[in-house]
Amino acid sequence: MEQPGYEQRGYLREDFRLFHLSASMTETVGWHYHAFHKLCVYLGGDAIRYGIEGRSYALEPGDMILVPQGCVHRPEAPLGAAYDRMLLYLSPEYLRSISTEETALETCFLQAAEEFHFVIRTGRRNGTLLEPLFALERTLAKPGFGQTMLEQALVAQVLISLTRGMQEQALPFASASAADEKIAAILQYLACHLTEPVSIDDLAAKFYISKYHMMRRFRAQTGYTIHAYLTGKRLMLAREKIASGVPMMEAACKSGFGDYSAFSRAYRKQFGQSPRASCQKDFSGKNGKDT
Incomplete structure (x- = not known):
């Protein structure tokens, strides 16, 4: 049986992980997927494109890229290109465990996979959507009282804000370009x-x-x-x-x-x-x- 031409990359042993990476591109990244959901926020840098499921997007600062579990994807940029981004890995099981019957926190990822719209252009709402991520980054760097509850609240705030913006059409999806x-x-x-x-x-x-x-x-x-x-x-x-x-x-x-x-x-x-x-x-x- 022929094997897939892409690989599983990254790892997630915790409920979630947050990275803030500002290093430039040092390698050409092939198509790959994850066994978890990923939110990638492009903060700035050189001209970066992002490929997901056969579609390619020219990123703008503030763009939020929804990468559902199992979706093949890759960044598309020349070696040495500046690439400042935040990455939030999320275990599907973790999201289900902190969801309620009325509020499924996976909704934004499931909607992206179903509708094949993966990049959200935040525009003027950039600061409002990014603040919970930066707050989560600060909280993880300096744990304190109520740590677990605060982490859950901030993760939920990020995903609820995204899902509301998508459903209310306040957050437009970026158009794919250079796609067949x-x-x-x-x-x-x-x-x-x-x-x-x-x-x-x-x-x-x-x-x-x-x-x-x-x-x-x-x-x-x-x-x-x-x-x-x-x-x-x-x-x-x-x-x-x-x-x-x-x-x-x-x-x-x-x-x-x-x-x-x-x-x-x-x-x-x-x-x-x-x-x-x-x-x-x-x-x-x-x-x-x-x-």
């Missing part, structure tokens, strides 16, 4: 039909495109093949199901895998452990630099 609209439509279709059988021939017919031309364009825009993309996404989905207690064979089946043996081999190669071992270990992901 046909491939973007195919990516969105695959995301909506991830667990269903998908053949290259049927996909090409649905989008009125030669299958060979489609495969070339898909790889040019994303860096990997359609098969690798589907396999990687399905593995991520299965991993999440296993982590939530779904039996391994059921998780494989409900994630679009018809052959458990092939699933198990692909899973081991992708995550470095068998599905059974995943039931007994944390889901922190591989160590590595993030962007």
